[in-house]
Amino acid sequence: MFQKIKPPEGGEFIKVEGGKLVVPPNPIVPYIEGDGIGPEVVNAARKMVDAAVETSYKGERKIVWWKVYAGIEAEPIYGTLLPEDTLNAIKTARVALKGPMTTPIGSGWRSVNVALRQLLDLYANIRPVKYIKGIPAPHKYADKVDIIIFRENTEDVYAGIEWKYDSPEAAKIREFLKKEFNIQLREDSGIGLKPISRFATRRIMRAALNWAIEYNRKRVTVMHKGNIMKYTEGYFKIWAFELAKEEFGDKVVFEEELQGGEVPEGKILVNDRIADNMFNQIITRPWDYDVIVTPNLNGDYLSDAAAALVGGLGIAPGANVGDNIGMFEPIHGSAPKYAGKNVANPTATALSAAIMLDYIGWHEAADLLRKGIEETIASHKVTQDIARHLGIEPLSTTEFTEEVIKNIKRLGT
Known part of the structure; x- marks a missing residue:
């Protein structure tokens, strides 16, 4: 071997x-x-x-x-x-x-x-992000940061499916898009694909919910940009919620079901946030976030930003x-x-x-x-x-x- x-x-x-x-x-x-x-x-x-x-x-x-x-x-x-x-x-x-x-x-x-x-x-x-006493963190609420980020690791733009702007392959794809779908790209455009599958989304959500149960976490938030990328990140949210309902229905409650009420005892709150709003909220109200589930690229950005709140990457x-x-x-x-x-x-x-x-x-x-x-x-x-x-x-x-x-x-x- x-x-x-x-x-x-x-x-x-x-x-x-x-x-x-x-x-x-x-x-x-x-x-x-x-x-x-x-x-x-x-x-x-x-x-x-x-x-x-x-x-x-x-x-x-x-x-x-x-x-x-x-x-x-x-x-x-x-x-x-x-x-x-x-x-x-x-x-x-x-x-x-x-x-x-x-x-x-x-x-x-x-x-x-x-x-x-x-x-x-x-x-x-x-990627766990938690404040350690004695670190000179720049954030006012550093001591309230205790987040676990579950970043999907195999898909999204990190799948590495891309073509250099002046390659024959990029030219073929630009021509195909123009001919078949009437999509016009500039001739000097590099091209990349962003695959997000139901299979990969469901298993990262399953892993996050199992972690939340094992370590007594209270919230699982799905971070996405589904308002713009509807059929990739939008479906990341849809498929994640689908998995939570199908496999963890007796253990979770969804934010929309509460209508402003309290989370029932023993239940894990499942909700979602648009990516740009998520960045805002981990700064302004980090205590509202516990386990965060993201597609690959979002998770890379978010984990570095969250680490900055508690003092930087040297402790992440x-x-x-x-x-x-x-x-x-x-x-x-x-x-x-x-x-x-x-x-x-x-x-x-x-x-x-x-x-x-x-x-x-x-x-x-x-x-x-x-x-x-x-x-x-x-x-x-x-x-x-x-x-x-x-x-x-x-x-x-x-x-x-x-x-x-x-x-x-x-x-x-």
């Missing part, structure tokens, strides 16, 4: 039985260091995870890490940015931790991040989840200008790893990891991206990691 890597000794693979993960006490977890600051933040996060697991389970559980390759590091080894070895490793192990990857703008390769999500069918991009974690498979990564980029300088903030990667621990059912370690990070930041022991706003001396990546581990061990005793 593997050409240039082999599973590490001393670990076992997570299995699936009866549609659920069966996690051994020593699961093998692949990790991709990524580009730019990736190696620094991923290795810092792994150390924090190891400390949280050791402290929580007193040596009875342990993650056995397995380095695999993607991005710039993979090319000299495999001749490709995304080798089959890596895809097979993640499929076999069921979970992976991943660092940020570089994506060229306007030319070069398509996003390795997007390719991984599509090839592994990681259809739910889950993410997860890409399919059916019994998950890849966990920060949502920030590779920041190549900071690579190798030991100044990067590993918080987002470590919080992504905490979601991974929750995903495999190791909730005690996940909670301890989060508490260790929160305690460290609250005491103003932070890296340069936060320290510059506080007017204090920053910690290096290594020093911040050591402080988090100290707090993990102290809090876990």
Whole structure:
């Protein structure tokens, strides 16, 4: 199965039985260091995870890490940015931790991040946004932000169906549209397609509602621009509501049914918001939003904007989840200008790893990891991206990691 890597000794693979993960006490977890600051933040996060697991389970559980390759590091080894070895490793192990990857703008390769999500069918991009005490957030209501964004991961413009403006294919499509539908496009128009399917919409809504039930969330809001894109984003809303009614009818109530009344006890409110209004409302009244379900592009925009409310991308974690498979990564980029300088903030990667621990059912370690990070930041022991706003001396990546581990061990005793 593997050409240039082999599973590490001393670990076992997570299995699936009866549609659920069966996690051994020593699961093998692949990790991709990524580009730019990736190696620094991923290795810092792994150390924090190891400390949280050791402290929580007193040596009875342990993650056995397995380095695999993607991005710039993979090319000299495999001749490709995304080798089959890596895809097979993640499929076999069921979970992976991943660092940020570089994506060229306007030319070069398509996003390795997007390719991984599509090839592994990681259809739910889950991005929690929550304020951490001690972060100098710019927003008046930062402490009231506690949002989970479920971004559909496989369709929309991210499907990558597009043609360069001067290509023969674009010319053929312009001619076809003119001849068959009397649609006239300028001759210098690049063309892209935006597919949104009932199948993909229903499964992202299902994932969001299951999350809301498991974690006792109160609202699920569908964000869309269906007033303009009626047959793509408009149907995203229609199909999402359809799924909620058909599969969760006894657990949800729709906003229009309430007519201004209170949500019944034990029910989850399902509503929708137009995309531009959604951006307005997460700023002016963030307490009204809990779980937000979006098409791919909307979710990308919204998650970065929401992260800004609580202090930026340096503390913003993410997860890409399919059916019994998950890849966990920060949502920030590779920041190549900071690579190798030991100044990067590993918080987002470590919080992504905490979601991974929750995903495999190791909730005690996940909670301890989060508490260790929160305690460290609250005491103003932070890296340069936060320290510059506080007017204090920053910690290096290594020093911040050591402080988090100290707090993990102290809090876990």
